[in-house]
Amino acid sequence: MPVNKNAYARYRIIDDVLNYKKYADFQTLREACERRLDTTVAERTLKKDLADMRLDFDAPIEYDNYRKAYFYSRSFTMQTTVPLASNDLAALQFAVSTLEQFPNLPILQDFRAAVEKIKKALQIKQLHQETARFIQFEQTPVYKGSQWLNLFVEAIRQRKKITFAHQSFAKEQKQHQIHPYLLKEYRNRWYVIGFDEAHQMIRIFGLDRIETPQLLEEEFSTAKDFDSDDYFQHSIGITVLNQEKPQDIVLLFDKQQAKYVETQPIHDTQQAEMTEKGLRVTLRLLITYELIAEILRYGEQVKVLAPESLRQTILQRIEATRKNYEE
Template sequence: MSQHDSPRLRRLLRLIFRLSQTPLGLSLAELAEVEGYTERTCRRDLLLLRKIGLPLQEHSGEHNRKYWHIAPEVQNLKFSLFELLSLYMGRRLLEPFAGTPFFEGIHAVFQRLESQLFSGAALFQAQLAEVFYLSTPGTSDYSARAELIDLLLQAVQQRRTLMMDYRKPGESEAGQYRIQPWSLAAHHGSLYIVAWSEYAQDVRHFKVDRIESLQILHKKFQIPDSFSVQAWLEGSFGVFSPENRSYHIEIEFFGTAAETVRESRWHPNQKFTSKPDGRTVMSLNLRSLYEIKSWVLSFGSQARVLKPSLLVRMVREELQTTAKLYRRKNDTT
């Protein structure tokens, strides 16, 4: 899309929103007043929306005044047109899981709506794709794993034990695991099973990508009443299995990182403290250090671990090992 098209697309989205909020419709004069454009511009935009397939209609009101409204079939769905467009955005967010029941479900729903209401809206959707770009580097590809994921969902919903062949990172062959799949978790475009390992007699996490085969067994299980997958995962900085101890973590940020780190919610119990010289100290409590170690390293020289000493040592050793990879053969410093 050219830069010239972007302002017009923003106008089109605002018009859709206005009409979605006003079931009885708005006149060109009313639209022009609230949007700050001429009636001619508003009419041209409305005609374009109708031309590309959006269900807009024009009717005559009092004194033969023309009103624009959304077609009745959309109103009967109890969805506003803007809500349907939001559904389209939600489908984009699930695109990393294409091929799984998670994506195919919302895709099928939208296709039915699309066939009834948006049959000619391909151009508008293409423009939306330019406005709402989804970056998915490093996400998993589940396009060929629909059957496996469907079996996983059945096992989770029916609380049935699984036997699976699973290959751990760094191992050439898969091992056999008997697990009770308690929940599925999505993290950074990948799916994980939160399960009770009958061999380890503890909760373990298994990445779906590494499952080579699985079989649903007849044996059923009960999830302990005291277990909450949300509370369990809050002990980690991602999806790594929490340990049986708690760590109080403090990380100091410098430069631009001191500002940008505050812009996001990294963990439910995070806290920030600003220093007079512009530094920011982030504190949080976790039961696993593996993932936060990698996260700290991603900030380079703009982050330094203050606590705990174990994490300080882990980061230091990682940096020393990395530095050796870049050391010149004749570099003795």
């Protein structure tokens, strides 16, 4: 299973701690990762790291119930380099080709030197021209607001507050000061998620509607109840309804559409069962604008079975659409 750069960095830190200290409790490992990486590490993330180190690297990590601490049961050190198999090399080649599709995205321009080093080291010559013969990417537009990405990345990395003017599509422009936690891309738009000081809550802002952002010197601490891995776990898209609870969304797709939905799930929570009438899909989600739009795009090939409130919303949208064609 491929290991991403952030996970591997945490593995190395865990390895360092367990080699320096014979025993280390969970909090010690967590604080070491957060201190050296200058970011928060969720409890479940670190638990997964420990399990993955055992499974993928044969790390002899065991837990001492008496000391309530982890330790190596035998001499062990993480490899200083990651070996590349043929499929790893192919994946890197594909990754380089993918990055070259976004030459105008400011944040990726910082990787240009690194990409050139990878191409040289792997002896990848004219990769984009070669792969263009058999791989065609969707043309990606220039993202409005992408010029602010570097600034927001630095604000998140340094845990510094940031201020900006935000022009809502429906309201007048307002000034905001936030503690930025996360950047998220959805359908060719970038968003920043952070704690809004004025509203005392986590809010989401589109970078395409942001003007004159300024990085402040004042630092902040990430809210303990914010976990970037969990925040969008019951959402499609970018909307999170903080006061709402997710519901079981039950959809019925006709048999023609069933195969597409099975091979490309709507969401991670999807559970599907083929019936005589079609594919019955259950999702655990918040009812948001994006979910409604996702259902409507399937047209007559899907029917909402539950909840009733969502059925009525979809029916109202369909009726409004029908009336548009009567004029």
